[in-house]
Amino acid sequence: MEALIASAIAVLVACGFYLVLRARTFPVIVGLALFSYAANLYIFSTGRLTSGMPPVLQKGVPLEAYADPLPQALILTAIVIGFAMTAFILVLAISGYVELGTDHLDAKEQSR
């Protein structure tokens, strides 16, 4: 299972970075969204993989059995902040497009 999650992270980062390197704003934003999934999963994975034991305390269960709550708390806010950041760069992209008339990152249409 660990290898599977690690591969998922690898695929997300690779796809995300490839899109981030594109020339138009929209693919860059989609790429960043993919990358933030990867970042969240990576942090999540540092808490190791535990099935069926969410960190909700029950009587008679040893503490070692629960899933690690700390990465979860960190990621929970990261997801919401990630949304805010995606929204913010989207709006930057929109106002850039409206003001410059192009969505090329370098603000110039490639001359071909």
Add this chain to the structure above:
Amino acid sequence: MTPLLIVLLPFVGLILPIILARHSHTAATVGALIPTTLSFGLLLSLAGDVFAGEVFVASWPWIETLGMNLSFRVDGLGMLFAILILGIGTLVVLYAHFYLSDSDPRGRFFGALLAFMGAMLGVVLAENVLLLAFFWEITSLSSFLLIAYWTHVPLARQGARMALAITGMGGLLLFAGLLLVGHIVGSYELSAILANGALIQGHDLYVPALILVLMGAFTKSAQFPFHFWLPNAMTAPTPVSAYLHSATMVKAGVFLLARMHPALSGTPEWFFIVTGAGLVTLTFAAYVALFKHDLKGLLAYSTISHLGLITVLFGFGTPMAALVGVFHILNHAAFKASLFMSVGIVDHETGTRDMRILGGLRHAMPITATLATLGAAAMAGIPGFNGFISKEMLFYESWKLPFIENEWVVPVIVTVGGLLSMAYSVRLVIDTFFGEEGDTPAKPHDPPFGMWLPVALLVAVCVVVGVYPSIAEPIVNAAALATIGGVMPEGYEHLSLWHGFNAAVVMSLIAIFGGAAFFMLRHKLFALAERYWPNLHGKLVFEGLVERVVDATRATTASLENGSLQRYVMLLIAFVVAAGALPFFLFDFAPGNLPATELEPVTIVIFGIFVAACLGVVANHKRRLTAIVTLSVVGLVVSLSFVKFSAPDLALTQLSVEVVTILLLLLALYVLPKETPSEGGFSLRKVRDGILASVAGLGTGWMSYMVMTRPQDSISMTHLEKAYYPVGGGTNVVNVTLVDIRGFDTMGEVAVLAMAGLGIFALLARLNPEHIHGVTRRVLDRYPVMLTSATRPLLSLILVMAVYIFMRGHYLPGGGFIAGLVATVALIIQYMASGQQWSSERMPVNFRIMAIIGVTIAVLSGATSLALGKPMMTMLVPLGEPGTVMTLYFDLGVFLGVVGAMMTILTSLGVLSRPASAETLAHSKETNPWKP
């Protein structure tokens, strides 16, 4: 408390002259004198005890984790320097009152001077060496302001910049050195460092630490080859030169040598580096001084030479030499400050400082001539003046050196230095005050009483100490005791004028008569120098160096920065990949040996869908709508993996955020182009990006695998242990962590969310949707009836659900964040189904205000306990179950903040898609297909 006040008074008081300067010149001077004299008074109240051998140490914690304390130390050495700083400081303020012209802004002058004074006091009275380094930097900065005081003079600005570059660089090196010393000793307090000299000198890091500390001292005290900033700093007003560049700041370097003497001195490394640098500086600078026609230039090089002399003394490392060094610091400060002030008077009254023009001023300015002659006699080392005594003691000590085989080498060099010193001192007096009267720009006369009084006081010190040296004994002994570290040198009883006929007397005679002879030959020497003196100026070398560094920097920047953001992103990622790869190669690639968890077939299928979706996003990224839909599949699988791996809170969050993110991207496509134009077929750039992205992916994935297969050792256990008792009183540990244990983080995060919302609102408020090309057509579509009627009853259902999720959050998966997201989804569905106008008419809520209220509630509920001196989120109202009440308020703040910010973001974007106005429609050629 007193040491702290002594240092702080000048800083606090610097506002006085700045305010009072608006009234009158006198008021400004008085304003500068008040903090100076108050501080001086406090200092003197400690003087008696310090001279008796007491050391005052006062400490307040500041940044304890870094070992940085606000601790001060008043011992003999600090007292000697503090007396110089405040005593000469008072005289300089008085002198500057007459020196500055009416057009010079006095508030700025005295303000910077007081800041400098406070910083110097901080340096000499610091007990913590980090604090010492801190004040050291302030002296560099405030001296920059003072040197560049006449901002309209280009030379002043250049000189100031150079001084800042050299002494600032030295300050950083010193900081590094002090960190090393502190690391060796395990404490940054001087008491500990000075008591552990043997430990430091035996440590492997001793030599690097020594060199770094010495670099700090040498740059500040203008030792060769860093000497050139000092002559260039002479563009400063003369009171500044007298104060900073003779009496105090340049002495900070030798102060450091004295301060660290017990801890660092006595080794061959110390002896050869310090003595060597001092000897070179002593003779080289004295020789150059002789050829300076500018009075201040002569004094500048003479100062460098005398600093070299003091450095030599501390370099010897013997107790007696250290005592002489301390004594000469006092003597030099007195005669050099007086000479600078005399020269300033000459400059002020005649309009020139060039000795080739000046001459015969003894008739027009008898008082100044007398004072300057006495000061120069002290500098030359004539018997009867203080300079003679310390110089003769140096000559005597130079025969008793450790580590050196040819015992005559050092005595010869210091005699030559003394000889040159005599020669330029004679020249200063003769060429200015004797001989034929020069043709000066202004008609000279003696200055007002207040201007020559400070000079007279300093000259009086030179003469009195020169005749009755024992008068300086209490202060010199106390300072020497601190420098040597405990025991007074053997065989030393008193400072005295006559030590009997010995080698030192012969050396003094050679210096005095040789110097006079050298002076007689000066015109021949000048002619020789004109022809053969190499045209090598420290200033030119320095500026050439700076220029080359700047050019190299510009070239590097230009080669990386071509204006293309796409390129910057590539470089950024390439750098991250390189930096991330480094640890792999430094350590190892091997995974850990934890057994893998079980793999179910279902998971493999889902993983297949996931990979297909990721690749689908990349493959379809040009058809943007398709890309968004595919992206939502990726998000769903991520949510599923949270479900699978025991993170229900995360799954709920991810799911609701997923909904709004997709919505957001769709909204953006109203405005942005629906398709990405082709970048052309196969290209090297795509291959390069593909390789870069794959390497990054592989690296991250492998790193994650290495982590997951190793045993875990984290701080999470504390969270699990304390979640219910004694901290949070809840069973959902994730929620307790968010609202209680890490509540401070959460507060910041909600604030960021609100800021992003407000920022987006502000950005979009500037855009007029009607100007956006191609938007009008789509928004004529009607809202689908089925969706509209289905969503209305849903609203209340989902909102009730949100309340339920909110309330149970502390015990079961849920909480403010998730409830906020769910409520947002409920509201936004109405906007989707029925339109912006319809919804906002029925929901007269200002979401921006809601976001702000949410953040405010979160801050207040968290911080009220802080105000009462308890940790964040401590329960104040003992109601209900422990801990739940305050955190419930806090979570309510989170809830409102999330809803407010998310709705602000979505509705702001939604405005772009609102129906076009009737006017625009009239102009539109398209007809509305739904129009009856």
